[in-house]
Amino acid sequence: MQQPGKAKTRRKYDADFKNEVIKMLTNGQTAAYISKALGISENLIYRWKNQNQGVKKANGEQHGLALENQQLKDRVR
Incomplete structure (x- = not known):
């Protein structure tokens, strides 16, 4: 239980720790x-997992858009 007058501090975790937990x-x-x-x-843990999946999805979409963009440029040439 928390003592009166003391604020609870938030712990911060680096990206490596989060990635290890997801692994x-x-x-x-x-x-x-x-x-x-x-x-x-x-x-x-579940929040980090969902954030990681969102990042992977966004990176995959960016890759797909870059590929489509290159194909369109090739077609225009």
Whole structure:
């Protein structure tokens, strides 16, 4: 329980730590196990997973757009 007068501080995690947690999750370990082992919440793990999937999707869309753009340029030539 939090003591009166003390503000709870937020912990910050670097990208490498987040990527390792996501790797653990994709390797078959459960979010419950990871959260207990590392002392982080399951919700945080799922948030990082969803953010990572969004980044991958955005990168894939950018690659697809770049490829389509190059094909159109080739066609115009």
